[in-house]
Amino acid sequence: MQAQELKSSFTKRYIIAISLIALLSSGAYYVLNLALKASDSTALVVNISGKQRMLSQRIASYSQQYYLRVYAKGTHSDSEAIRVKLLAAINEMALANRALSSGNLKEGIRVELSPAIHSLYYGDTLLKARVEEYLVLARHLSSEQSQHEAINLLGQILELSDPLLNDLNTAVIQYQKEGEENISAINHLESMVWLVTLMTLLLEVIFIFQPMANKIKELFQEVMWEQENLEQQISMRTMSLEHSNLKLMQLASHDPLTGLKNRLNMERDLEELILQYEKNHLPYAVLMLDIDWFKKINDNYGHDAGDFVLCEISKIMLESVRVQDSVYRAGGEEFVIIFNRITREQAIEKAESIRLGVQNHLFIFSDEEVQCTISGGLYHPDILKSSSVQGVLKLADNALYEAKHSGRNTIVEAIYKKVEQKE
Structure with missing residues (x-):
């Protein structure tokens, strides 16, 4: 019992x-x-x-x-x-x-x-x-x-x-x-x-x-x-x-495909650099990059090939920058690199080195070679000053637009241009 x-x-x-x-x-x-x-x-x-x-x-x-x-x-x-x-x-x-x-x-x-x-x-x-x-x-x-x-x-x-x-x-x-x-x-x-x-x-x-x-x-x-x-x-x-x-x-x-930081991080980091430049005059540069004819890559080889190219270019950029620099995927085929404490001449040299690195890289996808180049717009505050994140990005984007429309596979620096209106 x-x-x-x-x-x-x-x-x-x-x-x-x-x-x-x-x-x-x-x-x-x-x-x-x-x-x-x-x-x-x-x-x-x-x-x-x-x-x-x-x-x-x-x-x-x-x-x-x-x-x-x-x-x-x-x-x-x-x-x-x-x-x-x-x-x-x-x-x-x-x-x-x-x-x-x-x-x-x-x-x-x-x-x-x-x-x-x-x-x-x-x-x-x-x-x-x-x-x-x-x-x-x-x-x-x-x-x-x-x-x-x-x-x-x-x-x-x-x-x-x-x-x-x-x-x-x-x-x-x-x-x-x-x-x-x-x-x-x-x-x-x-x-x-x-x-x-x-x-x-x-x-x-x-x-x-x-x-x-x-x-x-x-x-x-x-x-x-x-x-x-x-x-x-x-x-x-x-x-x-x-x-x-x-x-x-x-x-x-972070961007899930490439593992790079995303646009939210980019704007926050860029805002801090602008503040440091205005307070202590610490130089920086912003390089906005876009893959040339990226739509043709997707159309000719498929979206898997496009993703492959995005990842490969991300690796090239990460290997090309310094420890104090940062690489971001801004969206689609657009990337942004922020160079910290860099002169204008050094920034131009770095940007050209990255462009050549992509141009000379062999993109082999499914036993096929994919031709790929990039265009870029480079901003440096010693040439053209802007005190806002949006202003800096807009100037770099305008320079990128000029690069696209001047033959692609090139780097264009953001400079002041006076636009004359039609009478």
Whole structure:
């Protein structure tokens, strides 16, 4: 009878203990899934908002280029190509604006707009309406207009561009801040789950396993084995959560294909260098690079070949820079290299060395040689000063544009040019 009672007591206690572990395991699994989803939505919304900010500047740049090619003196055969690029940027920014202002990022992924973000888009800032107004002006400019109407539209676009960029940048910072806060809250929740698990195990040992071990000596080893097994599971789950956190941090700050730092890191690092230059006059340079005819590589050899070329060029750049320099993938086939504490002459020499390194490199994919070169725009503050991240990137991008339209496979330095308007 006593053995039967002990067996019944053991069974009840054991069921209670296992049920608690199952409940805690389910909670830990839920927290992990919540962390992964939060990271995915955070990375996506920051990426879309950052892209929208970039597109606003690209639209302003294309609008200027289109006006000059259509209405300035001389014939420009590439005006239609600029118009196509302008319309593509307008459409892409319109999609991003709808996604961010509604919270419907893409199919299956929706985020609730925080009060701060909702205020930006629909409050006093009226960011959604201003973006739509900005895009309407750009669309009108791309259609047939008199020169008087065109210059008026261009003036309105440029007048709206900088204030709009500041508010779009505010949105990017707010999205990043909210994402970091969400992930931090989930990390705290993970710690709480871990502590509750430990406390529950401690209570199980005191009130369940230890009394039974005193009464049933022959089950002592089995009870101890169960306890060690549970502790091992907790340790493994803790290690898994830590590994997932590290992986999430890596995904949020680096490009998954090449392993290079992403655009968010680039803008933060560049802002610090600009500040150091203004305070201590520490020289730096920004090299913006683009793969020539990259679309043809994808069309002729496939997207796997394109990914291969992106990775190979990333390796070439990493091997060519110094320890204090940084390489970033800005998006698509565009890369940025920031040279820290470098003279203008050294920057030109480095940029040319990287260009030649790509030109002379053998890109062998599936037993086929892929021809590949790069073009670049080089900015150095000793030649042309800008106190903002966007200003520096725009100057480097303009120089890159000149390199593209001067034959490609070349490096063009950003210098001041005076543009004469058509009378």
